[in-house]
Amino acid sequence: MRETSAIAPATPGGRWRRIGKAAAISVAAVLIGAGAFAAWVASLGPLPLAQVRQVSTSIVDRNGKLLRAYAMADGRWRLPVDAKTAVDPGYLKLLFAYEDRRFYRHGGVDPLALGRAVFQFVTSGRIVSGGSTITMQLARLMEPRRERSISAKLRQMVRAIEIERQLSKDQILDLYLALAPFGGNLEGVRAASIAYFGKEPKRLSLSESALLVALPQSPETRRLDRSPDRARAARDRVLDRMVEDRIVTEEDAAQARAAPVPALRKPMPILAPHSADQAVATMKDAPVIRLTLDSSLQKVLEALARDRAVAQGPNISVAIIAVDNESGDVLARVGSSDYFDERRAGQVDMTRAVRSPGSTLKPFIYGLAFEDGFVHPESLIDDRPIRFGSYAPENFDMTFQGTVPVRKALQLSLNVPAIALLDRVGASRLSSRLKQAGGNLVLPKDEAPGLAMGLGGVGVTLQDLAQLYSGLARLGTTKPLREIMLAKDDRDALRLMDQVAAWQVGNVLIGTPPPENGVPNKIAFKTGTSYGYRDAWSVGFDGRITIGVWVGRPDGAPVPGLIGRTAAAPILFDALARTGKLSAALPKPPKGALVASNARLPLPLRRFRPLGELVRTGNDQAPRIQFPLNGSRIDVDRSNSGQFAAMPVKVAGGVLPLTMLVNGVAIGDIDSRRQRLIDPPGPGFARLTVIDATGAADTVVIRMQ
Incomplete structure (x- = not known):
């Protein structure tokens, strides 16, 4: 007599239940992972834009030329940059070619660059390029961290996407050019160009542009005032890469390689x-x-x-x-x-x-x-x-x-x-x-x-x-x-x-x-x-x-x-x-x-x-102002409108007609009684002059209030 199996055959309904259970577990895991990721992203907090936008105070002249800059409170030199008007286009061309070719096309993360970096790592066994975009580098500069890990890279990617949502491409580029490290307390391409070349980055040679592209990769080990030979080697590698990518010709690159590298920093301008x-x-x-x-x-x-x-x-x-x-x-x-x-x-x-x-x-x-x-x-x-x-x-x-x-x-x-x-x-x-x-x-x-x-x-x-x-x-x-x-x-x-x-x-x-x-x-x-x-x-x-x-x-x-x-x-x-x-x-x-x-x-x-010496002609008696007296202070009544009321002037002597001047301006003749009402010019000192027909004159200075 054959023994029958104790295991019941699987039914179609049971199989679907297991699949559904597995799917539910997967969905739950995805949701939990997504929730955890969202919570992690939320824990990052807002972008520290206000902090990184702080720059050295710059004093410029009427044409925008730098007269003097003041270091920040912590001693760093960080000067604001406008890439469109204040940076050499040749430098920007090298920067994009070397760091981020698709800067104006990606949304903060460049999948092609990341894929290339992974492939180069797998095939060569070492990191050839990091795949970071300029926006990702800006994110790292905003929140600097020493560790280099997958989580740190992921953080940069998330922050880069946030930056792209809040800032325009031009704003991102300007901010990067102001924050990029160039060794010591120099931050930004303007501070570096002024300190190393003694000029604004508006007009740079090919050698200078390549050097400024190379320095932020390892700013401390390539400091010009400490390791000029390393800086030169890094510059030359940038030039070699540009020749390979047909950005510059070999002839131009050779001339740039022959240019010396400055070994000392120049003082910041103090005009x-x-x-x-x-x-x-x-x-x-x-x-x-x-x-x-x-x-x-x-x-x-x-x-x-x-x-x-x-x-x-x-x-x-x-x-x-x-x-x-x-x-x-x-x-x-x-x-x-x-x-x-x-x-x-x-x-x-x-x-x-x-x-x-x-x-x-x-x-x-x-x-x-x-x-x-x-x-x-x-x-x-x-x-x-x-x-x-x-x-x-x-x-x-x-x-x-x-x-x-x-x-x-x-x-x-x-x-x-x-x-x-x-x-x-x-x-x-x-x-x-x-x-x-x-x-x-x-x-x-x-x-x-x-x-x-x-x-x-x-x-x-x-x-x-x-x-x-x-x-x-x-x-x-x-x-x-x-x-x-x-x-x-x-x-x-x-x-x-x-x-x-x-x-x-x-x-x-x-x-x-x-x-x-x-x-x-x-x-x-x-x-x-x-x-x-x-x-x-x-x-x-x-x-x-x-x-x-x-x-x-x-x-x-x-x-x-x-x-x-x-x-x-x-x-x-x-x-x-x-x-x-x-x-x-x-x-x-x-x-x-x-x-x-x-x-x-x-x-x-x-x-x-x-003063007091009268002009006399012949035997004629020269005119003399009897009122007001020279040096007197006159309180003049004010009318209802607040204006000074007319003030009398009395003159003795002189040959008619007599001409009256107030503060050197003729206001007309004095009548036969040698009197005239004048309109005071206002509070303060006034000079009254009378001239007779022979040219004889007298003058007094009064103060009206």
Whole structure:
């Protein structure tokens, strides 16, 4: 009897149940794996874009050229890069060919490159290429890790896909070019190009491009300042690869291989260090700050200041500022002869230091005198011993010229005529007018403006002097100086003096005898020497630019023989010559300018009369203003609209008709009763003048409030 099998035959239903069970297990495993992968991806957190976008603060000039950069807090140099405009296309061509040929076609991971890398590893038994795209390398730079593992590579791939979703290709490339390591504390192609080649990466040779492609592969072992031979070998391998791939010809590659590899780093540029420091303090946390400076002019003027300071002697420094007349933009600022020279206090910005200006304020005294109409460049004025109370000014050479034209008095910088005019103009009025135009004069504590300010008895900065002198070139209006270029420029012009007066001052100053190295009639300029030979000045302008020069010791110590004409004026003329442009002509005479010889001037203008000395003709009684009195302070009633009410003026003597002038502007005749109501020009100082039919005149200065 046969034994039957104990195992029941399989049924179709049981087989399908087993298959279903296996499938369910597989699906569950896939879901669990997918969930675990998703959880792992989520655990990575957001991309650290804000952190990696931090760069070194860069100070650039008006044309975008780098003036100075500041290392990041941890000492790294990382400069922002714009691949489209600031990087050599030849370098980018080599970079893509060597690192990522399909950069603009893949989504962060290149399957073909990965497949090639695996095949090369299997066939050769070693890693020939990593298969990483530029985006994957950027991911590694964002989150650096030392281990090289499958999980690390997978992480890069995931991050690369995320990067591609959040950034454009151009943004990815710019970020990579800013973060790629080049050895030491250099990050990014700009920092490397400047440090190794001393130039921006906008124009690179084939040798330089190949070297910059090779260095990020192993930046520390190929550091040029430590292992130049390894760097050279890596560069040559890049060139060999480019020849194999027919990117470059063998002839070009051979020439590139013959080029030497730099073995030392070059210093980062430090142009306009004082301006850069000020900009960083003003524009905190700004990655790029654009200044109005011209890097080419800045460079030549820094060299000029350095050379001239050495020639002047130990401890002496030189400061220079150049201003565009039309815009008020600072084109160059040299705060000291050498920023790193401690003996000369190099880090002190002498363009912003308050110093005694010597005679450099005299042109503004003459300008207000011209504006008030009581003197003309061809008027005669006395240069003789005179006393103003207890103050008796003397000329620099301790001599007197006698009677001279006003033009010559200013050109020779005679002290007595300047103080006589200031006495007539009024020291307080000069001070307020200069302040109104942007020149902040610093007086000794508790001291009011006095006649001594005309000879340097006040403090001022070189930059304020340059602004005031540019106002002469602009025919009477100054523009507040600007050094940081902002999106909005809301500076308004400030009044210095009327157009005719400003033109007359410039017309006089351009005839000042130049120093030995200067060409006559090219620049209107004035020199100054402070008391005790502590400061030598020279400020001048043509129709385009105003340049100010200061020479002295930053600590204020006297320097015997330091004179503006011999120490500062030659630097001024050299600075103008080094601007690279021909001198621009001064503006033409504005409407109303009186150009005449002394003999053809109206009688009151032929000779300057000190305050209180009346012009008399024959036996006629000269006119005299009885009200208001000279130097008085007038409280003028205001109308309901807030405007000043009319103010009476009373005159005695004089031959009718009598003409009334307010601040040099004729407002009409005075009636037979010798009275007139005038509309006050506004709060502040006002000059009232009356002229009779014979040319006799009287003037008073009042203050209205």
